[in-house]
Structures are given as structure tokens and as C-alpha cells.
Amino acid sequence: MNxxxxxxxxxxxxxxxxxxxxxxxxxxxxxxxxxxxxATNSLFFVxxxxxxxxxxxxTPMLEVALAQIELSSKSTNLSIGGYYQANENMxxxxxxxxxxxxxxxxxxxxxxxCLIMIDNQQLSKDLExxxxxxxxxxxxxxxxxxxxxxxxxxSETTLSTTSSLLHRQAYKELIDFDNHxxxxxxxxxxxxxxxxxxxxxxx
Numbered sequence: 292m293n294x295x296x297x298x299x300x301x302x303x304x305x306x307x308x309x310x311x312x313x314x315x316x317x318x319x320x321x322x323x324x325x326x327x328x329x330a331t332n333s334l335f336f337v338x339x340x341x342x343x344x345x346x347x348x349x350t351p352m353l354e355v356a357l358a359q360i361e362l363s364s365k366s367t368n369l370s371i372g373g374y375y376q377a378n379e380n381m382x383x384x385x386x387x388x389x390x391x392x393x394x395x396x397x398x399x400x401x402x403x404x405c406l407i408m409i410d411n412q413q414l415s416k417d418l419e420x421x422x423x424x425x426x427x428x429x430x431x432x433x434x435x436x437x438x439x440x441x442x443x444x445x446s447e448t449t450l451s452t453t454s455s456l457l458h459r460q461a462y463k464e465l466i467d468f469d470n471h472x473x474x475x476x477x478x479x480x481x482x483x484x485x486x487x488x489x490x491x492x493x494x
Contacts, residue, residue: 294333295405295425295436298444300488303453304339304465304481305423309377309409311462312344316379318390319467320360320397321407323372333442334372334403341467341479347376348389356468357396363480371397375423377409384410384424386433394428404428405436416457418450445492452491461487 301321308317319341327335342356357371364370374397376390386408398404406426413422421443425436443449456462464484471479 293440294331295336295427295441296327296331296333296444297336297421297423297442297449298338299449299452299492300485301336301339302421302423302443302449303456303488304341304484305375305407305409306414306418306453307456307462307465307484308339308341308344308467309411309414310457311465313411313414314379315344316347316377317344317467318342318347318374318376318393320357320371321373321375321405322360322364322369325368325370328372334405336373336405337369338485339375341465341481343469344467345469352468352472353393370401372401372403373397373405373407375407375409377411381411384408384412386426391433394433395431398428406433416454418454418457420450448492452488455491456488 308319319339321336322338324335324337340360360371374393376386378384386406390406394404394406408424410422410424425441426433427436461484466477466479466481468479470477
């Protein structure tokens with residue numbers, strides 16, 4: 292599939308994760324809707340699952356997280372279709388070896404997988420454009436996607452919704468898998484935050 296579409300929920304949660312831990316390398320998983328992907332002939336990302344901000348390269352915990360995500364997604368028409376990462380260094384927006392290996396692992400079960408890096412220098416409380424750099428794994432090689440092939444589902448609405456969430460400091464509510472490991476009562480699927488995003492989109 293040539294085009295990439297990112298819905299407001301997935302986009303907002305990626306940015307909120309980066310906003311909550313601006314001093315850390317952080318990462319997460321992206322879920323695609325199979326039916327929407329087929330209907331739009333694009334990889335249609337509908338949600339982001341925040342993973343780590345403490346030790347993103349901790350392989351055993353990553354395997355546990357991936358297994359849980361795959362299990363939870365089986366009851367829906369969603370599947371793992373991508374990985375995102377923001378680096379600790381503000382000037383560094385290149386994927387490291389770990390990021391590439393994770394995407395390659397995801398690709399073992401999917402023919403279309405994306406690697407999304409966050410351009411830290413483009414982050415702002417008032418987003419005017421997407422700070423995401425998208426690469427596609429094809430035939431074992433990573434190829435950066437042209438910006439013309441990357442779409443936000445609601446374009447300006449997605450940017451304004453995310454900016455509104457940043458101004459409201461909604462990133463404080465975001466729970467990643469590290470938070471869940473510290474306190475298992477914290478739900479890293481972020482149902483309350485998802486609801487808040489949906490409400491803003493509906494306005």
C-alpha cells in the first residue's frame with residue numbers, strides 16, 4: 292500500500308507521549324484497521340499504544356507487551372502495523388538499531404509495516420504540521436515515505452485537537468506500559484484519554 296493515513300486518536304497519543312517525557316527516548320506500537328485499510332487502499336492507523344520511556348530496549352518486557360497487544364487486538368479487526376519512537380536527543384530523529392529490529396520483528400506477521408520517528412524540533416503546543424517522519428519497510432529495506440503520501444484523517448482538525456490537548460496538559464493522563472508495570476491498576480490502553488479525544492473530534 293502506497294499511502295498512510297493516521298487518525299486523530301493515534302496521532303494525538305503519539306504526540307502526548309512525547310510531550311509527557313520530553314527528556315526520554317520513548318516508543319510505542321501503532322494499530323491498523325484492516326477493513327479501513329482495504330477500503331482506502333492505505334495503511335489506516337487508528338490507535339497508538341504507548342510502551343516505554345525508561346528502558347525502551349528492554350527486550351523481555353517488549354515481548355510481553357507485544358503479546359498482550361496481539362491478544363487484545365484479536366477481538367477486533369485491528370492488528371499491529373507500525374512502531375513509533377522519539378529520541379532523547381532533540382536533534383536526533385533517526386531510527387536506531389533497536390527501532391529497526393522491532394519493525395522487522397513486527398514484519399514477520401505483517402507484509403506492510405511502518406516506522407514512525409518524531410521530529411522533536413517540530414514539536415510545539417500549537418501544531419501547524421505533522422512532526423512525524425514515516426518510513427516503510429519493503430523487501431527488507433526502509434524507505435522514507437513522501438509527505439504527499441502521508442495523510443492525517445481529519446487534517447487540520449487533527450492538528451487543532453492535538454494542540455488543544457497539549458494546552459490542557461492532557462499528556463499527564465497518558466499511561467504507557469512502564470507506568471502500568473509500576474502500578475498494574477493503571478490502564479495502558481488509555482480508555483479515559485481515548486474518550487476525551489473522541490469528544491474533541493466530535494465537536
